[in-house]
Amino acid sequence: MSRPEILYPLYAELETLEGVGPKTAKAFAALGVERPKDLLYLLPASGIDRTRRASVRDVVPPATLTVEIEVGAHFPPRRKGGPYRVMVRDSQLEFQLVFFHARGDYLQTLLPTGQRRLVSGKVELFDGVAQMVHPDHVLRPEEASELPTFEPVYPLAAGLTQKVLSKAVTAALVRTPVLSEWIDPELKRREGWPDWRAAVQAAHLPKDVSGLAFTHPARARLAYDELFAHQLTLSVARASLRRGKGNASVGTGELQRKVLQSIGFALTGAQTRAVAEIAADMAAPQRMNRLLQGDVGSGKTLVAFLALVIAVEAGGQGVMMAPTEILARQHHEGLEPLAAAAGVRLALLTGRDKGAEREAKLAALAAGRIDILVGTHAVFQKDVHFRDLRLAIVDEQHRFGVAQRMELGAKGEAADVLVMTATPIPRSLALAMHGDMDVSVLDEKPAGRKPIRTVLVSTSRIDEVIAHLAQAVADGRQAYWVCPLVEDSEVVDYASAEARFQQLRAALGDGVVGLVHGQMPSAEKDTAMARFVAGQTAVMVATTVIEVGVNVPNASIMVIEQAEVFGLSQLHQLRGRVGRGSAASTCVLMYQGPLGESGERRLKTIRDTEDGFRIAEEDLAMRGAGDLIGTAQSGLPRFRVADLERQSGLMATAQTDARKLLAEDPTLSSPRGLAARLLLWMLDHERAIRLISVG
Structure with missing residues (x-):
């Protein structure tokens, strides 16, 4: 059960990497990096093209320029805090390097007049003169090979710089061992994926911008590894649940x-x-x-x-x-x-x-x-x-x-x-x-379920909505009125619901309107709901969505206030509380104008379809996976490379593959099984390994 020796270097303390001290290690923790192995999965988010150019003439400012120059005269600042300028010349043109708050003696050693240097940084035009302010790199010609033509840019946290991060990554890459293959050989060949070590190297040292795309073979392979490890863990849990033999329960019909x-x-x-x-x-x-x-x-x-x-x-x-x-x-x-x-x-x-x-x-x-x-x-x-x-x-x-x-x-x-x-x-x-x-x-509705008419109405027309409601109540119909979640405070929610309750009661008459909200004791909530179910109250004002899990066939109107603040799935769930009886049902989405782009897209999606699966796909596309289920209680794994929205196909492949591997090798002791154990260790799925060992 102990960790495989081949992974020891990747499990060492971060401080064993060059340039990482206790303070930097602490800063890394904010990025979820605690061991060298974590750095391997912290991939660059973008990159800078540092292709060598012959002259400043080859780019259109503002742009990144990498060019060899001859250092000319230094012009220290005339006044305190002013710019320090260094004249330089490439093969065709003269331009300036500009520094602020720099020490003159430091710049004299960095850029000695008459010598050649390779500089790389952003060039801009200032009064018609090309300037490079604070070059990112200044190298001697013999060090030029150290600068990649495409430089990866990593996500940072407080206390970290690109330089420190890429140095640590380089040190971690040096430690990466060659591991046996855990991916099904046929799948790997079909997808054209590289070996694991080659994939890690390629993902950190992209040749150009295409190397950052999630479709790039190296990134796709690492994403697949994550999904595969996750599915292996779930399949192991499933197998251990099933291992407890069940009773065969055969029905007679x-x-x-x-x-x-x-x-x-x-x-x-x-x-x-x-x-x-x-x-x-x-x-x-x-x-x-x-x-x-x-x-x-x-x-x-x-x-x-x-x-x-x-x-x-x-x-x-x-x-x-x-x-x-x-x-x-x-x-x-x-x-x-x-x-x-x-x-x-x-x-x-x-x-x-x-x-x-x-x-x-x-x-x-x-x-x-x-x-x-x-x-x-x-x-x-x-x-x-x-x-x-x-x-x-x-x-x-x-x-x-x-x-x-x-x-x-x-x-x-x-x-x-x-x-x-x-x-x-x-x-x-x-x-x-x-x-x-x-x-x-x-994914089918039973026969006889009537479609629900969904309408969008601006809050400014609330009086019309209440008038319609009064008519419906007079006709013996029942309605829900859902108040928005105000801020995150139940007390404020309660106040806004209470105010709406008073207003509706004044408009519709005493004893017609009920109220449930998060601050009420359970028994009171139950009583209020029971009165509504029994038809003693006609309108139920509710704050939290949770209270509305009940089935009241006679309720055929759902009013949702500030519908734009609810998520798509929530709106769909709420709307599903009506349309359960024989009457034609309506859902009124009241919004506070003007609507933002995403608010409008959400409300139109709900208005135009009742298909929960389509709504969920749209929700996923708009909000991302973590939000969709509320990351805190979602039980959703945190993937570092894989993107559930865009790589859903890989997830399905990973599940099939994981189940197949475990069916053929339940103890993961074949060569491929042992390789898969390495992957589980590397991605912190030790729980699965323990379950297998117990099994």
Whole structure:
């Protein structure tokens, strides 16, 4: 398990590199560089063309010029703080080098009159005279070969200069060993990728500007290495989850038939496909670890319930977990008629269950008198035991990491796990976040779902919006009114929501409008939501998006204030809260003009499409991967070379390749497997190596 010896030089302290002292090492930490190996993946962001020219005449100022000159006379400044000028002559023309705050004796030694030097820097015209202010490089003719024709420019942090950084990189490159190949030879040949060491060298010493492009073979190879290491780690985690043998749960189809008869409409093609994929996984002896990814309103809950029913048909139990109490209640209510139709015993367990009532539920669960349990995190508690748990379904991945999935799996000796998410994620991101899982996608709307009309309205027309709302309420319809997130303070949010609540109440009448916001105690939130669900209030004013995970079929209007401050996926999720009933629904995006370019692009995208996957792709293109899922809780890896937006194809290849390698060599002990271990070490994926060693 110890680190391979060949990598020792790359794991040494940074201070062992030439020109790096304790202070510089500290500055490097801000760039995420702690060991020489980290420098290898800190690639130049741009470059400067330092091609040798014969004369200043060969460039059009302002431009970078590299030229050999003969040093002429020195003219020290006439007044304190003035410019120090040195006249120089190239093969055709005379021009000036200009220095500020420089010591004369230093410049005399750097540029002795009558000698030849190579200078490189930016040339500008000043009163018709060509000047180079503070040349970047001044070299003797015999040192000229040290200056590359194309000089890489690195991202910097406080306390670092280009000079210090490129010196450290050069020193790290000298230490780079030749490593055995971990990439599939056929893939490498097809893509025309260089060997690892050659790729690192080429990425740091580009010949010209094309060497900086993400499509350049050296960069593409290093990006692939990162994605491959990441996918290997996920595949190892997936294999170790599956290694715990599962129970083969084979359904009879009998209860599923009863459920489908009771709903009175046919499944979509996507639903049928997803149910088949889940059933096949459940019937297999390994544990299922699948993600059910569905757009808003694509009928995920029904697919999930059919999966739970398969577990019951096979003689076991199922559990469905929701992130909040109110969502758990909602799931329970929604599933009750289906459970009744199939003759399946369904129960709800939340943090509210106390005392004798809770004891009775736990006893029934342990004895197998409950077939399907719906609950919150309460189902995790130590005293919750199942007689034979076959399937655990988790709603909304984001609040739920790999660790909890494993914990949940431990409840049943080998329960299959299905994770549901209502956030369509572009494929590249789904692979980056959930590469340890198999994915089923619901990308069709069930028949009978009406399209939602989406309109953009400027805030200045709020009175018209309220008048329309009053009419709709008089017609017996219900609406959501979402207030923007003001700054980052719940208190301010609360104040703005409170003000809007008062205004709507004054316009629509007492008892018509409800309010939920982040500052309210849970019980009050639940009561307010329950009143809205029951139709006692007609308009629900809400701050945070999270509160609106509920299903109110009669709600057919969604007003979103300052829609321009919300992300695309958020807007799509919010809009999906209406359009669930028989009435035609409308979503009003109110914006504060004038709109910036990206705000306008976001709102038009939402107005023009209801396809969550298209919206997610657009979101990714606009915001980048980290933002899309909120980097803090995204569980998204930080790639240094790979770019998920532009290299999504590589991610898919990396996943296939990683799974194939592990299938052929589960312990990574073949020559290619051992090489892959080196890659995992180098990119800090030791966890995977530990899991393999344990396995």
